Amino acid sequence: MKRIFWAALVVLAIPMAAAHASCEDDDLWICKLKPYEPNPHQVKTDNTSPECDGAAPHGQAKKIQDAYDTIPISFSKLRFDLCRVKHIFITPATTHSWGRYNDPSVHPTDNPDQSYIAITTSDLNRHFASKQDDHLSQLSPSGVSGLFHAGFGSNSKNVKFGLLFALAHELGHIKWHQQYPLTGNQPGIPCYDSVFGSSWQNTSAAKTNRWTEFGANNLGSHPGIADPNNASSDQLYSLYNSGFATALAAANPEEDFVEAYALGVVNASCSGCLFSINSASGTTTLSGRSPVDAKIACVAANYF
Numbered sequence: 001m002k003r004i005f006w007a008a009l010v011v012l013a014i015p016m017a018a019a020h021a022s023c024e025d026d027d028l029w030i031c032k033l034k035p036y037e038p039n040p041h042q043v044k045t046d047n048t049s050p051e052c053d054g055a056a057p058h059g060q061a062k063k064i065q066d067a068y069d070t071i072p073i074s075f076s077k078l079r080f081d082l083c084r085v086k087h088i089f090i091t092p093a094t095t096h097s098w099g100r101y102n103d104p105s106v107h108p109t110d111n112p113d114q115s116y117i118a119i120t121t122s123d124l125n126r127h128f129a130s131k132q133d134d135h136l137s138q139l140s141p142s143g144v145s146g147l148f149h150a151g152f153g154s155n156s157k158n159v160k161f162g163l164l165f166a167l168a169h170e171l172g173h174i175k176w177h178q179q180y181p182l183t184g185n186q187p188g189i190p191c192y193d194s195v196f197g198s199s200w201q202n203t204s205a206a207k208t209n210r211w212t213e214f215g216a217n218n219l220g221s222h223p224g225i226a227d228p229n230n231a232s233s234d235q236l237y238s239l240y241n242s243g244f245a246t247a248l249a250a251a252n253p254e255e256d257f258v259e260a261y262a263l264g265v266v267n268a269s270c271s272g273c274l275f276s277i278n279s280a281s282g283t284t285t286l287s288g289r290s291p292v293d294a295k296i297a298c299v300a301a302n303y304f
């Protein structure tokens with residue numbers, strides 16, 4: 001009896017060890033960021049990569065680990081992709097978290113094909129609804145009065161899921177740029193054009209763009225539907241009922257993909273959670289919206 005038990009335990013232990021080997025055993029998978037400006041419009045970043053400035057404080061690294069551990073085991077592609085990010089940096093120095101893929105055409109001699117994520121210290125400690133409210137006020141400071149996100153369920157206020165949203169959002173940007181590299185053949189995102197394309201008049205500018213600032217609105221348009229930047233409260237709210245995962249998703253075709261990716265991850269990982277956007281004109285849940293669910297299904301089929 002005893003021998004059978006140990007044999008079963010060994011069999012179970014092997015896949016666990018393999019799944020953890022690529023990132024969680026690396027002391028510098030999560031680290032402090034050496035001062036680095038990632039925006040190629042501000043400094044020349046060709047052939048330069050962000051670097052670690054030593055290990056992150058244990059408490060901060062554990063928050064990233066805890067967020068990672070909420071991802072369902074069945075989402076093996078997503079877990080693998082996040083593990084494969086060379087470093088997840090923690091930095092107090094920037095206003096936004098960022099993600100970055102080293103496109104080989106501009107990083108031929110510097111870690112080509114590697115990817116990096118930098119998470120701000122404030123994103124370590126913010127729950128999902130608060131993070132969404134923050135995005136709205138950055139998109140339209142004058143349009144947010146009376147608008148707020150809410151979370152139902154005991155997990156919904158856990159900062160793990162706000163952090164998971166930030167990690168998944170940046171990983172979504174990395175996936176986009178891997179599939180739409182600057183030069184050569186673009187593998188593309190299967191089902192993107194058929195599922196997301198109808199939200200946009202044209203998606204080609206977004207597929208050849210190098211660096212996408214928060215809220216960038218010069219990469220695609222949707223006549224008849226508002227741009228979230230400086231939108232009114234009613235316009236912001238209506239974006240959530242117009243086929244976009246969030247208001248930020250309506251800024252450009254890349255964010256449309258990225259926000260569907262990140263919301264899909266959080267909705268699946270935060271068990272018992274239900275999130276909503278609320279305004280004077282009504283309440284809309286961030287799940288059970290059929291055009292958005294189709295976008296999330298497209299992302300999930302390929303990347304979760």
Ligand SMILES: [Zn+2]
Binds near residue numbers: 169214258
């Ligand atoms: Zn983004």
